Amino acid sequence: MKRVAIVGYFLEVNSFSPVTTEAGFRALCHLTGDEVAEELRKEASVLPLEVTAFARALDELESWEPVPISVLAATPGGPVEQAFYDTWLADVRRRLEAAGPLDGIYVANHGAGAATQDLDSDGTLYALVRDVVGPGVPIVATLDLHANVSERMVDMADVMITYRTNPHVDQRERAEEAARAMVELWAGVRPETAFIRLPICPPSITLLTSEGPYADLIRFGQEARDERILNVSIFGNFTFSDLPKNGITVLVTARGDRAAAQALCLRIAEKGWAERHRYQRDLTSIDDAVAGARARSDDATIPPRIYADVADNPGSGGSGRNVSLLEALHAAGATGVVCGVFHDPALAAEAHSLGEGATFEAVFNRDREDEFVKRFSAPARVLKLHDGTVVGRRGNRRGRIMPHGPSCLLELGGICVAVSSNRLQTYDPAQFEMFGVDVAEARTVVVKSRGHFRAGFDEFFPPDRIDEIDAPGLSSPVLSRFPFRHLPRPVYPLDEGAMWAPPAW
Template identity: 55%
Template sequence: MSPRIAVLGLHLEANAFAPPTTEEDFAAQCLARGEEVSAQARAPSSALPAELPGFYARMDATGPWTPCPILVANAPPGGPIAQATFLDFLDGMRARLLAARPLDGVYVANHGASSATADEDSDGTLLAMVREVVGPHVPVVVTHDLHCNVSERLVEACDALVVYRTNPHVDMAARAAEAADALRELLAGGRTARAFVRLPLIPPTVTLLTDEGPYADLIRDAEGMMAQDRRLLNVSVAGGFVFSDLPKCGITVTVTARDGDRAAAEAAARRLAERGWAERHRHSRRLLSLEEAAALAVAAGEGREAPVIFSDAGDNPGGGGRGNTAWTLRALHEAGAKGVVLGLFVDPALAAQAQALGVGARFEAVFNREESEFSRRFAAGATVRALTDGRGTGRRGTMAGRDFALGPTALLELEGSGMQVVVISLRRQCHEPRTLEMHGVDIGAARCVVVKSRGHFRAGFDEFFPPNRIFEVDSPGLTSPVLSNFRWKRLPRPSFPLDPGAAWAGPAGG
């Protein structure tokens, strides 16, 4: 008989310093219920998180199954979910799960760093609900983004947790396929044991790349363990998401062992955690000051330096930033840097004004008419060079084959510097080249590209800029890698590097 598998997911990276996330935010990006989930998962492209098409493809390839799609909600990173919205999702998931019984298995595709305004562990709450509905013997497999904040309650409620292993994230479909294989194994009678360790180590997000560095080494160790020891079904090292500002923040190690072998899981988790802690001092990275960035951009524009790409890391919509700080924009414009392209600047009012004026119009462009702590007003003469409806499909990196919507957009050319700025209406990070190219921007001809993205742009723009031409800029914002800039309220303290003297005695009971 074809196994009946429930499929559901909640994707939000919650930044405690950003405004709450509402149902409208989910609806603007991806909110699918029932059979709409299956239809999108099997379509050539969709707005679903990439795990869902990956899971469906692997399950389809490995045998008969009956999908029981529940609900998938995906919003851009932002503030905690409004509690009423979260409870509405939770109730809807519960009702659909109850109606879908009997179930043989459950796949949950969560981001893993969500929270709600009155629930610090919304992911754990969701998994506890799933376990309550399906009972103790139905296998439940979960995938998470590597920027997840894992709770003990979530680990206890599932049979296996599979976390991304690439940053930028280009392995979502592969990890979903791994989850599908784990679920098939459990459906065939397998059983698991899990070990979990949380370190008092909360590194800045710019040190959690997986090509090289301390986190990359931990990921390689985890992959080596799985390859060498068949007892280990999965070894996941999650980097965490510090801006959630929660007690469950920090690097975590979750090991899932086959055949209920808890000793094997605990030994592997302890070994990885001990290496991570021993190498904690490697989690540091130098950022360019605004003055240094302006000087480098000028040199690149004059041909004295090769082209460069700047990450406006302090204002990354992919981490809950508003996408509307003008510090880097102003610095490069006032320095007169030539050949500069900046995207994506989130300013619905400015985009609407440009749309109304039309291509070719010259006007005084006012960025951020309503100022906030980090987003100061900036004005410059500008000409409208292109307008779009903001809809497209990604071609590279984390967005390859995925549909995106930016809202009404405009390409502005600033007088004096000639800087090109792509202004959008919906809050999205710039990690996909198509979002610039759709406006007629020739990225290959630019001398300096500024992206409001922390790291995912590396997988989209690597065809233009090698690693040695990538620089992070120390600009103010809700996602600044300089963690001492924030007034933390709920982080576990002491934690390194905020507390240089933080200590760790090893796994509990270890």
């Protein structure tokens, strides 16, 4: 019976966001040993989806014993506090050393991590695992397609497999692919990997996989595979991490044939570089968004639309507390509007203390103000209260628990606002439906999200009824607004004259 250790670490770092502490992981997923084992077999789990999917896939392929080590996951934010990360790494090392002989390691990893004093925290984790198990034990990893891939990560892992969908809805399939890869390595396949990082750091909204340059690049890579190629992974990178290892990265793993891996990797990279100018996107101004919402308020024949507040996406390190768009819609008297999910624990707590039906002056951000978080107040009524625990029904969060903490739905004139205690992006209609909101009845829906809402709300809003709003925030797609310090400059699109030369293999 094969014994496979399971280690998980999920943090997408926006270096311009506040530091991520232990509390951020405790709010979402912080499990060790038997706690992981207990969640592993649940139908609806707090574990990242690929962890449970890997276990179920390996059940079908091999007689094996899971050896759960530890799984951490937090909502995207700033670099992880170094002392906490070091303590966690020490615990992972201790548990791995105590686990006894292992036949494989599965690392479930976001890949866009950093610590306050370690710009390659993911690479540090991979190196630790390799140091403990030695060179002969296969390490297979699955990663988010926004991972920032370092040379150390590639050197330490045998196979690295990234998602192919954005919004991310293929975690199950990639976990199944990882399980099959593990079985191939046990059967004697020798992985040979080719790796190219391009000086392209695009805004995340240009990395959709239904259409556009990134979609075309992924499709090209998959169609060019043959029986020699074990995996093709194209990482879009997460530019807000602001790291030396940022950049669109092509990783091709072959079955014992390095030349085949290198040839395909180079073909994909050359196509990606040639099409770099396609990574551009127009945004909708707040004024135009408000005008559209007002028009829909007055004319029921105009189809409803969804507004993505992409610059304040908690899923990209945004605070979820920017009120610029809400305040403008409220001032204009827009009606039939549903907004959320705002992150404001103090406001949610006040609503719970007052009770459903209560009217009061709702003060957003009373306990915090900064460049992108401003106070806003308006007369409000508490429409609905909820404990905030809901299971997603569509897209990225289908079947997964979303812990919002004590939450409420407030009515501000013609606007309904969902407010939560925990900071989560808006993935799924269930985040409004838990309050009894019928999304189909809304004239305008505003979501704190960059892209994952597309897979959850597509039953109401096809792509031609989506607007990405140019509001202020820590995840604005307008990259020139950020004081980058560590990106590998020159880099496109920040530097039009960025250059790239193929590797001298």
